[in-house]
Amino acid sequence: MNNTRIPLLLLSPMAGFTDASFRLMCLKGGADYCISEMISAKALVYKDKKTADLAFLPVGDKPTAIQLFGHEPDTMAAAAEMIERGSFLGCRYEERPVAIDINMGCPVKKISLSGDGSALMKDPELCKRIVFAMKSRVDLPVTVKIRAGWDKKSKNAVEVALACVEGGADGIAVHARTREELYNPGIDMDIIARVRDAVPSHIPVIGNGDIKDGESAERMLKETGCDGIMIGREALGNPWIFKEIKATLCKESYTSPTPEERIAAAISLVSAVVAMKGEDKGIREARGRSAHFIRGLRGSAEIRAKLNSTTSLDEFKAILTNWDRNE
Numbered sequence: 001m002n003n004t005r006i007p008l009l010l011l012s013p014m015a016g017f018t019d020a021s022f023r024l025m026c027l028k029g030g031a032d033y034c035i036s037e038m039i040s041a042k043a044l045v046y047k048d049k050k051t052a053d054l055a056f057l058p059v060g061d062k063p064t065a066i067q068l069f070g071h072e073p074d075t076m077a078a079a080a081e082m083i084e085r086g087s088f089l090g091c092r093y094e095e096r097p098v099a100i101d102i103n104m105g106c107p108v109k110k111i112s113l114s115g116d117g118s119a120l121m122k123d124p125e126l127c128k129r130i131v132f133a134m135k136s137r138v139d140l141p142v143t144v145k146i147r148a149g150w151d152k153k154s155k156n157a158v159e160v161a162l163a164c165v166e167g168g169a170d171g172i173a174v175h176a177r178t179r180e181e182l183y184n185p186g187i188d189m190d191i192i193a194r195v196r197d198a199v200p201s202h203i204p205v206i207g208n209g210d211i212k213d214g215e216s217a218e219r220m221l222k223e224t225g226c227d228g229i230m231i232g233r234e235a236l237g238n239p240w241i242f243k244e245i246k247a248t249l250c251k252e253s254y255t256s257p258t259p260e261e262r263i264a265a266a267i268s269l270v271s272a273v274v275a276m277k278g279e280d281k282g283i284r285e286a287r288g289r290s291a292h293f294i295r296g297l298r299g300s301a302e303i304r305a306k307l308n309s310t311t312s313l314d315e316f317k318a319i320l321t322n323w324d325r326n327e
Helices: 020-028 041-045 073-085 117-122 124-135 157-167 189-198 214-224 241-249 259-277 279-294 300-307 313-321
Strands: 008-011 033-040 064-069 099-104 142-149 171-178 205-208 228-231
Touching: 008 020, 008 241, 020 033, 020 259, 033 041, 041 064, 041 073, 064 073, 073 099, 073 124, 099 117, 099 124, 117 124, 117 142, 117 157, 124 142, 124 157, 142 157, 157 171, 157 189, 171 189, 189 205, 189 214, 205 214, 214 228, 214 241, 228 241, 259 279, 259 313, 279 300, 279 313, 300 313
Parallel strands: 008 033, 008 228, 033 064, 064 099, 099 142, 142 171, 171 205, 205 228
Antiparallel strands: none
């Protein structure tokens, strides 16, 4: 590899997808940093039994940050302290979190209607108070993930980013869409550039949105000046995208995984999920996740139909192993 500087490549937090099993796969595939699925600060503080599974960090799952969501500064700060100390119910740290990330971007109604996630974009002062409260209680770095704004009339990412930095934020990730736009195609890269220009140079700014390959990553870096790139949906079924981006930036060749390698990765992920969560829950979760690995393969529709009716790991493996005979 030549001496070209490679920016930080992060796996974006995605509920229902970026659990420990998938994070390990992406780290092996070239990701430099991962963020957990979002965890309710209130659930953590009130000792919800399911929360520990979301915060599980197995051996090799590093560097990984734990992401919290909520809107009450005191509750967020208490949860952050519990994450740092590992003092929450059922904690299973085999690695330690390297940072705590605040979700200020989730557009899902059940989150935003409660005042959490992207709803925080409406109140920059509250964003600052949340960051400040958390920084006052923990030594770990505190980062935030925001959106361009709530809607096209209120693209206030710069204002929110500056408020968070004033509160003590150690890093800002910007998803270059508004909450109103959800995940529709097309992003406003100018908003990332504006945040990068406004925020002090020692605070890293991470760009997020529509990163599909090495070329799109290279374009975002050039047009925004961001310090790193966060990859979300395109990593599903393609944990090798991080290696592809690094190859592009280093002007090196890249060979896409073969169908056999994709199938093997799907089986590996399903097996890991089942090992961590049990066969019943693991298989139910793995059906949709494995479908991302077989996109575009011959007979993929028939494979998905068969996977959706299976309940055992052995049968799941057999269907995937025989993918080329599923017509």
